[in-house]
Amino acid sequence: MTALTVNDWQTRGREVFPGLLASGVVAAAATFLSQHYGAPVMLLALLLGMAMNFLSAEGPAAAGIEFTARHILRVGVALLGLRLTVEQIASMGWHPVLLVVTAVVLTIAVSVVAARACGFKGLFGLLTGGATAICGASAALALAAALPGHPLKERATLFTVIGVSALSTLAMIVYPMVVRALELNDVQAGMFLGGTIHDVAQVVGAGYSVSRETGDAATFVKLLRVAMLLPVIVVAVTITRLGIGATSADGGAQRGARPPLLPWFVVAFAVLVAVNSIGWLPQPVITLGRDVSSWCLVGAIAAIGMKTHLKELATVGIKPVLLMVGETVFLALLVLALLRWWN
Secondary structure (H helix, E strand, O other): OHHHHHHHHHHHHHHHHHHHHHHHHHHHHHHHHHHHHOOOHHHHHHHHHHHOHHHHOOOOOHHHHHHHHHHHHHHHHHHHHHHOOHHHHHOOOHHHHHHHHHHHHHHHHHHHHHHHHOOOOHHHHHHHHHHHHHHOHHHHHHHHHHOOOOOOHHHHHHHHHHHHHHHHHHHHHHHHHHHHHOOOOHHHHHHHHHHHOOOHHHHHHHHHHHOHHHHHHHHHHHHHHHHOHHHHHHHHHHHHHOOOOOOOOOOOOOOOOOOOOOOHHHHHHHHHHHHHHHOOOOHHHHHHHHHHHHHHHHHHHHHHHHOOOHHHHHHHOHHHHHHHHHHHHHHHHHHHHHHHHHO
């Protein structure tokens, strides 16, 4: 039996290796371009992956691309826990915590209502709203991984990642000008930038382009938003288990099997936050884990891109675009209002 198990692993490895290798090559190319030209690595990985979508057809790479899009994705989400500690969250005090919790909850709630008003299922609004309110592409991938399978889920996820990456890049350019025009102080500016820009890298870039103090505050608030990923996933999975809604970009009602109440990668995320907070892990291990997480997520989104055809993405229409733009504008106005009210 042991020999059979080893043979099964070897067979499975031979099946997935070509697709894993293809996803890794696309991820490396996207990382290289991002580092040299400053474009979002997730968006580049998507675009490059979509250009290589012929690899996902019947052939030697198909199984590995599917494996990367599903299982490697979950590993990357779990390792996101190494980016946070309880001390980091506590050091920000209650004001940023209240701001972030209020902004995340209201943005997701409004997104679900708006999605239904546009004719979509509520869980599509949860997917786009969660990506907007929490941490961009990483949140979209984590939420998609936690929700049940559906024929249109990957297309909805791909659209969400493309939209949130593009809007995050635009926000990184525009929002520093907004905080200067509004004459916000360094802490207020950091709370606004950290509370509104979708992706971590863009938050850091925008914050430190204003000042060091603004960059520090923006990074802390953004980490707090990342910490909201766990409770939001738990709520999303609970709603799914109760049979409310379906993940569809166009209102399809088909449901997949119910996921477990706490997917393994969510539990791993929480455990890694706790272990990282206790300080049991040496810094080189934490750095390695963060790097592996980034590579897993980039590789997974490259694989999702390879599985998607442009003509399929074009069929989503204008309504999802307006939905995500509206969510982004709502979040920015809400955070500004909260800052003005509490000060």
